[in-house]
Amino acid sequence: MQLFTFKEDINFLKLRLPAAILSVLLVCGSIFLLATKGLNWGLDFTGGTVIEVSYQQPAELDPIRDLLKREGFGEPTVQHFGTSRDVMIRMEPQQGAKAETLGDRILSALRQEASGEVTLKRIDFVGPNVGDELTEQGGLAVIVALLCILLYVSLRFEWKLAVGSVVALAHDVTITLGFFSLLGIEFDLTVLAAVLTVVGYSLNDTIVVFDRIRENFRKIRKGDVAEITNNALTATLSRTMMTSLTTLFVVVAIFAKGGPVIHAFAAALLMGITVGTFSSIYVASSVALKLGLCKEDLMPPQVEKEGADHEPLL
Numbered sequence: 001m002q003l004f005t006f007k008e009d010i011n012f013l014k015l016r017l018p019a020a021i022l023s024v025l026l027v028c029g030s031i032f033l034l035a036t037k038g039l040n041w042g043l044d045f046t047g048g049t050v051i052e053v054s055y056q057q058p059a060e061l062d063p064i065r066d067l068l069k070r071e072g073f074g075e076p077t078v079q080h081f082g083t084s085r086d087v088m089i090r091m092e093p094q095q096g097a098k099a100e101t102l103g104d105r106i107l108s109a110l111r112q113e114a115s116g117e118v119t120l121k122r123i124d125f126v127g128p129n130v131g132d133e134l135t136e137q138g139g140l141a142v143i144v145a146l147l148c149i150l151l152y153v154s155l156r157f158e159w160k161l162a163v164g165s166v167v168a169l170a171h172d173v174t175i176t177l178g179f180f181s182l183l184g185i186e187f188d189l190t191v192l193a194a195v196l197t198v199v200g201y202s203l204n205d206t207i208v209v210f211d212r213i214r215e216n217f218r219k220i221r222k223g224d225v226a227e228i229t230n231n232a233l234t235a236t237l238s239r240t241m242m243t244s245l246t247t248l249f250v251v252v253a254i255f256a257k258g259g260p261v262i263h264a265f266a267a268a269l270l271m272g273i274t275v276g277t278f279s280s281i282y283v284a285s286s287v288a289l290k291l292g293l294c295k296e297d298l299m300p301p302q303v304e305k306e307g308a309d310h311e312p313l314l
Contacts, residue, residue: 009234019282030178042188051089056116058084164288168279190265198272205280
């Protein structure tokens with residue numbers, strides 16, 4: 001199925017300079033935000049306590065939040081989880097509080113104010129040391145993923161395209177993190193999983209474009225590198241848009257109906273897919289062309305036949 005059909009190639013690369021300026025501004029802005037404001041790390045990384053309780057009646061969040069503050073539990077994050085009767089409470093590490101008794105104290109306070117029974121469904125404690133390890137391992141996971149992609153694309157295509165793909169992926173991850181820093185959205189393990197998903201999604205789009213560029217170099221004898229790249233981008237545009245739009249429909253549905261617990265996960269995917277679609281068209285190919293990509297880089301190696309250097313006998 002072709003959503004878009006084009007009689008002539010679209011000159012995408014005509015806009016590569018404005019697109020490059022936009023990308024540089026977004027990446028620099030994101031780095032500035034990350035350096036000055038940082039990320040709103042979730043309890044998975046900072047450590048703390050997560051408690052899930054269930055009420056018999058729909059629970060109001062503001063009274064629960066005020067109650068926990070009055071009882072000396074700091075500034076807890078209180079939100080619905082699944083239904084309006086299920087509540088998730090996240091708290092930073094409590095000075096001098098024992099993990100074994102903290103859950104009982106919170107449950108006792110909630111039961112005093114509730115009109116019906118309050119049931120404890122789950123309680124998890126995450127120590128600060130575990131949070132530090134997760135931060136380090138999460139960063140290493142992204143770096144290792146980018147290095148493996150660099151090696152894979154170098155072996156499958158050519159090093160200039162590999163550099164282009166890694167620059168595009170770093171571009172997507174940086175802007176997505178900057179988006180989270182700008183809005184102060186909590187960054188937890190689900191968001192880290194979404195960022196790694198964005199890396200895989202964006203790479204898939206980029207590989208499809210690179211495949212078509214290599215195919216065009218071997219089929220089309222006329223035309224310069226920019227024209228051949230524009231032909232490849234135009235030929236894959238319908239597939240790129242179909243994939244992005246159908247994925248965005250699903251992610252928007254998750255964001256709207258999935259509940260606040262996975263809002264951050266869906267937000268990371270929304271931003272990552274949007275930026276990834278842009279980078280697969282304008283960043284990856286433009287970087288490869290800037291590095292001097294040419295036909296000879298992607299042509300199959302000539303195989304020398306035995307005796308080809310000898311004079312024919314007849």
